[in-house]
Amino acid sequence: MVSPILPLTLDGVELRRAGRRILGPITLTLGGEGISIVLGPNGSGKTSLLRCMHGLERLSRGSLGWNRADDQVRARQAFVFQTPVLMRRSVIDNIAYPLRLDGVPAGRARRRAADLAETIGLAVTLDAPVQVLSGGERQKMALARALIRAPEVLFLDEPCASLDLASTAEIETILARARDAGTRIVMSTHNIGQARRLADDILFLDHGRLIEKGPGPAFFVGPLTPQARAHINGDLLP
Amino acid sequence: MTPKSILTTLAALWLASAAAAEELKMAVTTSFANSGLAEILLPVIERDTGITVQLLVVGTGQALKLGEAGDVDAVLVHARAAEDAFVAAGHATHRREIMYNDFIVVGPSDDAAGAGAATTAAASFAAIAGAGAGAAFVSRGDDSGTHKAELAIWQAAGITPGGDWYKSVGQGMGAALNTAAGMNAYILADRASWLNFANKGDLALIFEGDAALFNQYAYLPVNPAHHPHVKAEAAQALEAWLTSDTAKALIEGYRIAGQQLFTFNAVAN
Amino acid sequence: MNDLFDGLGQALRLLVTLDADLIEITGLSLRVSLGATVVASAIGLPLGAWIAVNRFRLRRTVIALLNALMGLPPVVVGLVVYVILSRSGPLGVLGLLFTPSAMVIAQVIIVTPIIASIAHQTIRDLWADYHDLLISLHATRRQRIVTLVWDARRGLLTAGLAGFGRAIGEVGAIMVVGGNIEHATRALTTAIALETGKGDFAMALALGFVLIALAIAVNLALHMLSGTERSSRW
Numbered sequence: 215m216v217s218p219i220l221p222l223t224l225d226g227v228e229l230r231r232a233g234r235r236i237l238g239p240i241t242l243t244l245g246g247e248g249i250s251i252v253l254g255p256n257g258s259g260k261t262s263l264l265r266c267m268h269g270l271e272r273l274s275r276g277s278l279g280w281n282r283a284d285d286q287v288r289a290r291q292a293f294v295f296q297t298p299v300l301m302r303r304s305v306i307d308n309i310a311y312p313l314r315l316d317g318v319p320a321g322r323a324r325r326r327a328a329d330l331a332e333t334i335g336l337a338v339t340l341d342a343p344v345q346v347l348s349g350g351e352r353q354k355m356a357l358a359r360a361l362i363r364a365p366e367v368l369f370l371d372e373p374c375a376s377l378d379l380a381s382t383a384e385i386e387t388i389l390a391r392a393r394d395a396g397t398r399i400v401m402s403t404h405n406i407g408q409a410r411r412l413a414d415d416i417l418f419l420d421h422g423r424l425i426e427k428g429p430g431p432a433f434f435v436g437p438l439t440p441q442a443r444a445h446i447n448g449d450l451l452p
Numbered sequence: 453m454t455p456k457s458i459l460t461t462l463a464a465l466w467l468a469s470a471a472a473a474e475e476l477k478m479a480v481t482t483s484f485a486n487s488g489l490a491e492i493l494l495p496v497i498e499r500d501t502g503i504t505v506q507l508l509v510v511g512t513g514q515a516l517k518l519g520e521a522g523d524v525d526a527v528l529v530h531a532r533a534a535e536d537a538f539v540a541a542g543h544a545t546h547r548r549e550i551m552y553n554d555f556i557v558v559g560p561s562d563d564a565a566g567a568g569a570a571t572t573a574a575a576s577f578a579a580i581a582g583a584g585a586g587a588a589f590v591s592r593g594d595d596s597g598t599h600k601a602e603l604a605i606w607q608a609a610g611i612t613p614g615g616d617w618y619k620s621v622g623q624g625m626g627a628a629l630n631t632a633a634g635m636n637a638y639i640l641a642d643r644a645s646w647l648n649f650a651n652k653g654d655l656a657l658i659f660e661g662d663a664a665l666f667n668q669y670a671y672l673p674v675n676p677a678h679h680p681h682v683k684a685e686a687a688q689a690l691e692a693w694l695t696s697d698t699a700k701a702l703i704e705g706y707r708i709a710g711q712q713l714f715t716f717n718a719v720a721n
Numbered sequence: 722m723n724d725l726f727d728g729l730g731q732a733l734r735l736l737v738t739l740d741a742d743l744i745e746i747t748g749l750s751l752r753v754s755l756g757a758t759v760v761a762s763a764i765g766l767p768l769g770a771w772i773a774v775n776r777f778r779l780r781r782t783v784i785a786l787l788n789a790l791m792g793l794p795p796v797v798v799g800l801v802v803y804v805i806l807s808r809s810g811p812l813g814v815l816g817l818l819f820t821p822s823a824m825v826i827a828q829v830i831i832v833t834p835i836i837a838s839i840a841h842q843t844i845r846d847l848w849a850d851y852h853d854l855l856i857s858l859h860a861t862r863r864q865r866i867v868t869l870v871w872d873a874r875r876g877l878l879t880a881g882l883a884g885f886g887r888a889i890g891e892v893g894a895i896m897v898v899g900g901n902i903e904h905a906t907r908a909l910t911t912a913i914a915l916e917t918g919k920g921d922f923a924m925a926l927a928l929g930f931v932l933i934a935l936a937i938a939v940n941l942a943l944h945m946l947s948g949t950e951r952s953s954r955w
């Protein structure tokens with residue numbers, strides 16, 4: 215089932231920071247279901263694009279619109295940041311926090327957080343302060359916190375950047391399951407293998423511009439631009 | 453902090469400020485407070501009249517200012533000219549003399565300036581000024597009764613004090629004595645403060661006994677016509693007590709190191 | 722040096738014999754300073770948090786003002802409060818001058834900028850960490866403040882304690898507005914000033930030692946109550 219807040223439309227979106235254009239202009243429609251993977255070299259604007267879509271950035275030019283009124287839209291999305299935000303609370307309270315904002319009683323919120331932690335394979339002492347977690351465990355915690363409200367659209371900014379192979383596989387399974395349950399996922403990654411495994415379609419960014427967009431399989435078989443070709447082949451461009 | 457404990461604290465503060473018995477605020481000079489006589493008189497006043505006297509210990513200038521603003525009910529000071537002006541301006545209903553003590557010249561025990569050999573207070577001061585760099589003098593410099601008495605003596609000696617040897621500290625008697633002890637300097641002090649002072653160091657009594665050193669204390673009840681809230685009746689009761697025979701006996705019986713400090717000289721109405 | 726040992730001895734003697742005057746002035750010091758700290762916290766903590774999370778036109782001015790007020794000499798605060806509470810001042814009818822309430826008012830003015838300023842810094846740092854997450858989770862303005870204040874509670878406790886430390890050791894303002902009246906407005910610090918004036922350094926030092934002990938005791942008690950030592954991992 216397609217989420218009622220979709221499609222998301224970007225029309226000539228531009229971001230300027232410190233007198234420099236760091237993103238855009240980008241025009242694109244994000245509809246339907248599945249996983250979109252955002253690819254591109256460092257500094258190409260992946261994080262900026264995701265943040266724009268999620269509404270964390272003020273646009274310098276252009277417009278961005280969801281299918282529904284604004285306050286409906288915000289609560290139905292979630293975002294997993296490139297560096298997980300650690301609240302000064304226990305692991306379980308970090309995960310349960312979004313439910314607490316929704317007014318869910320502490321006990322119930324904690325139980326759901328504990329269940330989710332188990333599903334995700336976050337096998338740590340949940341009452342420990344979140345700061346004791348390893349880098350990979352922090353990523354899983356952040357993912358759990360993003361999933362706990364069962365978002366209809368989920369943005370992930372390099373969620374597997376510091377995970378080992380086993381954990382990466384676990385996360386991919388979770389994401390695939392979420393997609394099958396109808397969650398629309400937009401995710402950036404530098405892991406080409408992961409992109410191949412997950413991508414229903416690809417957004418390829420270079421110097422802030424969206425230079426290629428299309429179904430995943432086709433992209434990996436025959437990328438249209440030399441930049442994309444070099445990126446997936448792992449070439450070092452001059 | 454819970455809201456409840458905040459309330460409790462506030463309530464406690466409120467209670468602390470809401471007085472139970474009749475309280476009367478009286479501004480007195482540091483020299484009087486330092487004499488220790490207050491500790492003898494206040495409990496007896498409370499017993500005899502039921503009035504709890506709260507003392508505000510300040511310089512004469514500030515004491516009169518407090519009376520003028522109506523922040524105290526009565527004033528007990530020792531600066532004749534200022535008192536007369538205070539009454540003339542209508543801040544007090546009248547001025548009532550209670551008792552006197554005397555000022556003394558205190559200085560380094562070796563008395564290098566020879567101030568102790570003088571026959572008058574003015575001559576004693578002149579000797580100190582004449583010693584130049586050989587002697588230092590600490591002045592209260594705070595517009596207090598003691599400070600005014602000091603200035604009157606300089607005037608009588610025909611000297612305008614100033615220069616390196618003259619240190620105006622702008623503080624109370626105790627602080628000024630501390631400074632004098634630290635610098636081994638001369639200073640004009642009231643006898644009571646001097647006898648009660650614990651940090652004498654090398655200081656000693658150098659000169660005493662001149663009539664110019666006479667120090668009259670007077671009681672000034674704040675004028676209720678200016679400040680309707682002042683406790684005029686209590687102030688009147690206190691005046692009656694201060695001029696009574698009970699007061700006379702206590703005041704003249706008060707001794708430090710075997711010395712009588714105050715002489716009662718109130719005139720009966 | 723002798724005075725120091727005399728002072729220590731005297732302090733012990735006063736404490737062991739539970740000297741009535743000592744208990745009275747210590748009680749007043751505690752009541753006034755704790756009261757002022759509570760009131761100042763009630764004003765300063767939300768104010769600091771509010772300045773930290775809200776952008777408004779005079780923000781920089783307010784912050785600069787707070788920092789300037791932190792350095793205000795207590796005597797000046799005392800004088801201003803004195804003039805206002807004096808019988809011939811605008812609030813004279815309240816009859817508050819030379820009462821513990823006046824001392825609390827003066828100390829609130831001295832302490833609030835300190836608490837607000839430290840709270841502002843603490844919350845601002847945490848807000849920088851939490852900003853994206855709280856915006857992303859669509860937390861309301863109120864929820865943001867509550868979350869920040871709760872998660873920054875350790876730093877805020879420090880702010881409160883800094884305020885208390887300043888209040889309990891303050892002499893200039895409460896001397897002026899309290900008047901150092903025996904059995905009414907005499908606090909530890911004003912008593913110390915008095916004993917120093919009398920040249921009784923041993924007694925003054927003894928009271929000083931009691932003051933230090935009191936400040937330490939309050940700090941420990943608050944830390945213990947709030948259990949921050951246990952969660953010092955944050």
Ligand SMILES: Nc1ncnc2c1ncn2[C@@H]1O[C@H](COP(=O)(O)OP(=O)(O)OP(=O)(O)O)[C@@H](O)[C@H]1O
Nearest residue numbers: 231232236254255256257258259260261262263296
């Ligand atoms: N607030 C800002 N001010 C100035 N420049 C910025 C700002 N935010 C981002 N940039 C710049 O914009 C460009 C894109 O940044 P962005 O974080 O979107 O890249 P990215 O594709 O996510 O890179 P990476 O793969 O390293 O995460 C970078 O060159 C970055 O330095």
Ligand SMILES: [Mg+2]
Nearest residue numbers: 260261296371
């Ligand atoms: Mg990035």
